[in-house]
Amino acid sequence: MKQDPMIRVKNLSIGYDGKVIMKDLSFDISKGDIFIIMGGSGCGKSTLLRTLTGLIPAQSGQIWIQGIDFINTNSKEKLEIMKHSGILYQSGALFSSMTLAENVALPLQQYTSYSQDKISQIVAFKLALVGLSGYEDYYPSEISGGMRKRAGLARALALDPEIVYFDEPSAGLDPVSSKNLDDLILEINRTLGTTIIVVTHELSSIFSIGKNSIFLDKTVRTISAKGNPNELLKNPPNQQVYEFLTRGAQYEK
Amino acid sequence: MIEIKTKGDCVICILEGVLNGTEHIDVSASQVSNKKIQLVGQNIDSWNTDFVITLFNAFKQVSKENITYSNLPKGMEQLLRLAFQTPYKEEENPPQKLPFLEFIGEYGLRFCRSVKKGTMFIRECLSSWGRQLIGKAVYRSKDFWMILADCGPKSILIVSLISFMVGLILAFVGAIQLKTFGAQIYVASLVTIGMTRIMGAIMTGVIMAGRTGASYAATIGTMQVNEELDALQTMGISRTDFLVLPRMNALLLSMPILILLSDIMGIVGGCFVCVLFWDIPLAEYIKYAVNSFYLTNFLVGVFHGIVFGLIIALCGCYFGVNCGRNADSVGTATTQAVVYAIVWMIVMTGILTAICEGLGV
Secondary structure (H helix, E strand, O other): OOOOOOEEEEEEEEEEOOEEEEEEEEEEEOOOOEEEEEEOOOOOHHHHHHHHOOOOOOOEEEEEEOOEEOOOOOHHHHHHHHHOEEEEOOOOOOOOOOOHHHHHHHHHHHHOOOOHHHHHHHHHHHHHHOOOOOOOOOOHHHOOHHHHHHHHHHHHOOOOOOEEEEEOOOOOOOHHHHHHHHHHHHHHHHHHOOEEEEEOOOHHHHHHHOOEEEEEEOOOOEEEEEEOHHHHHHOOOOHHHHHHHOOOOOOOO | OEEEEEEOOEEEEEEEEEEOOOOOOOOOHHHHOOOEEEEEEEEEEEEOHHHHHHHHHHHOOOOHHHEEEEOOOHHHHHHHHHHHOOOOOOOOOOOOOOOHHHHHHHHHHHHHHHHHHHHHHHHHHHHHHHHHHOOOOOOOHHHHHHHHHHHOHHHHHHHHHHHHHHHHHHHHHHHHHHHOOOOHHHHHHHHHHHHHHHHHHHHHHHHHHHHHHHHHHHHHHHHHHOOHHHHHHHOOOOHHHHHHHHHHHHHHHHHHHHHHHHHHHHHHHHHHHHHHHOOOOHHHHHHHHHHOOOHHHHHHHHHHHHHHHHHHHHHHHHHHHOOOOOHHHHHHHHHHHHHHHHHHHHHHHHHHHHHHHHHOO
């Protein structure tokens, strides 16, 4: 029997205040996938991510996460789904008044009844996973941008989520830090089997980590290509995808 | 100099001599939009970007395929090719000035929406307050103590200084008037009643709105810009529990103490003026001040202060939470938090004064 996809999106329209940015979005994300949402600047990638994570309402259409109707379900069940999801925001979104350890501990204190000792152990382990051992007592303002993102990832992984969303993980990082973060994403996917959804327009990340992808096309305001990014580069279905994946090279049919 | 000739569907533009942007190109959009344009250079002595801008504006509706260049200086041709690279597009939905009635209607609708939003926020805060009473609200006690330290002890100096000055001013102004009746000694009563009843609360409220309310809006607004509020929401942590409650509690706790301090400092300020400038003996001032101290007045002042604390916390947090996602919006949120807090404090003072009058307090 074929397994249900982790996330199923059908005829989704996204936007703000009744204004539709993208429409007719339909795609499946299977368990353990590294799924890339790509597209040019301002095409609605982050809006799609915000809709998938329930930060803004969908204009129309349906989203199922782990078989549950995410749009129409009650807030309790929505919360339950979000408990199994982690999000790494573009800026890391660490709470500036808390140390890294306190940041990572927050979801654990909120949703588990672990003792303080156990929480400290989990925090130290998660920070070690992202290469930040020994930085427990640092404040976000005292570390670099790349470290902030890794600490944000440690917080996203705190509750051992089944899905982790990444909003432009490479934004503002130097090439080496960006590659290290990509390697970390691959490692997490391999070792923990976590389903990973990445919103990005960074080509090196797309080709090195992406197993599946969708291309949001601003000109037609919907998905104009789906599939493995490397395959899409070999057989580009249209000019926009080709230009995007080749940094604007001339398209010849 | 520029010369334009039309041959069938072709417009030939001959450019020669000195081209400095003062030229007038007499073509309309309809004349050139579907035609082929030939830009021909002949003995061009000099040119500048002003001329290129003039040329571009005259032919901006022509697509790049329909323009040919011959014998133009290299830089000018490159600049023109670059400018014509992007297809011409009419401005989408240019902002239109609404007719007067529509403007009023739009303004009214916006007002209703903001009232609804504000009411929802107060409701959210009340339910957080309720959750706190049954021990289900989530916030870190460390945050609460830090916020309390910031709005309590760290405000003592400024509240003391301003209240002292207000007491001083009240005494000066009052004494000038009372002197005409030979009743300067009642300055002590005037200052004591004035400060304990309302001035202490209002001055503390205004200081705290500018100091603490603004800081609440800026802190939470910056959290919005840094996506920290999104992170809270996706973690399933209530923003009112986590951010508003500790701030509200800290202000509700520190306001009565700051008002007591403000009352004392105001009376001391009045004493300073009376003893030093109006030759009223210290013992006399104290006697009249003590006689004019009524517990009811003091409690009315403290009650005002608690209400003001609530207003400052709600305004600061509301504008912080509803802040946009750029630096400019943080500035706007901060300004709005202070302005609205002060306006609402004055409105509430009027309402509470009327209620006290009605109750005979």
